[in-house]
Amino acid sequence: MRITKPIQSTAGLFALALSAFAQTTMQEHPEAYPRADIEYGARLYSEHCDRCHGANGAGVAGINLASGKFRSATTDGQLRMVITNGFPTAGMPPFRLDIADLTGLVAWLRNMNAIDRGSLKPGDPARGRVLFEGKGACESCHRVNAHGSRKGPDLSDIGTLRSAGYLERILVDPNGQLLPINRPVHLVTRAGKAYDGRRLNEDTYTVQMMDTDGHLQSFVKADLREFKVSTKSAMTSYKGELKPDELADLVAYMLSLKGAQ
Numbered sequence: 374m375r376i377t378k379p380i381q382s383t384a385g386l387f388a389l390a391l392s393a394f395a396q397t398t399m400q401e402h403p404e405a406y407p408r409a410d411i412e413y414g415a416r417l418y419s420e421h422c423d424r425c426h427g428a429n430g431a432g433v434a435g436i437n438l439a440s441g442k443f444r445s446a447t448t449d450g451q452l453r454m455v456i457t458n459g460f461p462t463a464g465m466p467p468f469r470l471d472i473a474d475l476t477g478l479v480a481w482l483r484n485m486n487a488i489d490r491g492s493l494k495p496g497d498p499a500r501g502r503v504l505f506e507g508k509g510a511c512e513s514c515h516r517v518n519a520h521g522s523r524k525g526p527d528l529s530d531i532g533t534l535r536s537a538g539y540l541e542r543i544l545v546d547p548n549g550q551l552l553p554i555n556r557p558v559h560l561v562t563r564a565g566k567a568y569d570g571r572r573l574n575e576d577t578y579t580v581q582m583m584d585t586d587g588h589l590q591s592f593v594k595a596d597l598r599e600f601k602v603s604t605k606s607a608m609t610s611y612k613g614e615l616k617p618d619e620l621a622d623l624v625a626y627m628l629s630l631k632g633a634q
């Protein structure tokens with residue numbers, strides 16, 4: 374931006390600051406969406422949308438998906454609705470996609486203009502599975518399709534529940550992502566028996582947990598001598614442990630876990 378006239382009034386300065394802010398947020402737009410979501414969305418787009426809209430987004434007459442402006446949607450929420458409902462009479466079928474898929478597609482639509490699809494390096498689900506079952510030792514805490522441990526949440530349908538960006542973040546910052554309900558708990562009954570595990574559910578009077586042996590336990594709070602909920606995740610960060618490529622492969626594998634159909 375070039376300023377040709379000195380600005381005297383504070384109102385003018387304020388306006389200048391505002392427009393500078395608008396400009397940086399525009400420039401920084403690509404970073405507003407997690408890279409993992411953009412990559413996953415680009416893959417889904419080529420699978421589901423290319424055939425009509427084309428790789429450049431201009432395949433349907435009168436519509437340019439890469440322009441960042443949509444006739445029928447302004448917000449991301451509206452874009453999700455457009456994709457979900459389609460335009461059956463005008464020739465776009467409805468898409469029954471889950472949260473992970475919709476989040477990815479919207480992230481890609483918002484960034485089509487700024488990012489060259491060929492430059493993206495999406496992870497590989499098959500390599501991710503090998504990491505999950507091998508070097509990553511994820512199965513020592515997690516279960517997928519009846520394989521593995523119950524210490525951590527069952528991940529059999531994690532690919533329908535969580536976005537690519539979330540899955541990438543939890544691997545490098547599990548504490549930042551800790552879902553309150555999944556927190557580690559420590560409790561001691563009046564009889565003096567101690568239990569450690571993961572909280573599954575809690576209401577005013579009772580708490581349910583999965584103990585470290587994978588058994589479901591339910592307690593009446595009034596019967597407890599001690600009840601502590603940890604703010605620290607039982608999962609350690611894989612930042613530095615695994616290479617960025619390996620993290621991307623794990624994310625791709627988890628996104629492929631869509632549960633039993």
Ligand code: HEC
Pocket residue numbers: 418421422423424425426433436437438442443444445446452455456460463464465466468478
């Ligand atoms: C069979 C062809 C077809 C497929 C596949 C298809 N679309 Fe469309 N899409 C259309 C047509 C035709 C329209 C224009 C509808 C109208 O004119 O009202 C449209 C409109 C849209 C719009 C609204 C554009 C605007 O300016 O408001 C969006 C967003 C969109 N499509 C996204 C997608 C996405 C994302 C996918 C893949 C998940 C997809 N479409 C798959 C044919 C298709």
Ligand code: HEC
Pocket residue numbers: 505509510511512513514515524525526528531535540543544547548550551552555556557571605606607608609611623627
């Ligand atoms: C030492 C046990 C342990 C290991 C090893 C472990 N996790 Fe976890 N993980 C947990 C626990 C416990 C949670 C529940 C939330 C929390 O405590 O952070 C969790 C949460 C998650 C979640 C979020 C689930 C949701 O519903 O949002 C994902 C995804 C995940 N882990 C993936 C992995 C992957 C991939 C690996 C291997 C690279 C791994 N975990 C290794 C214990 C573990």
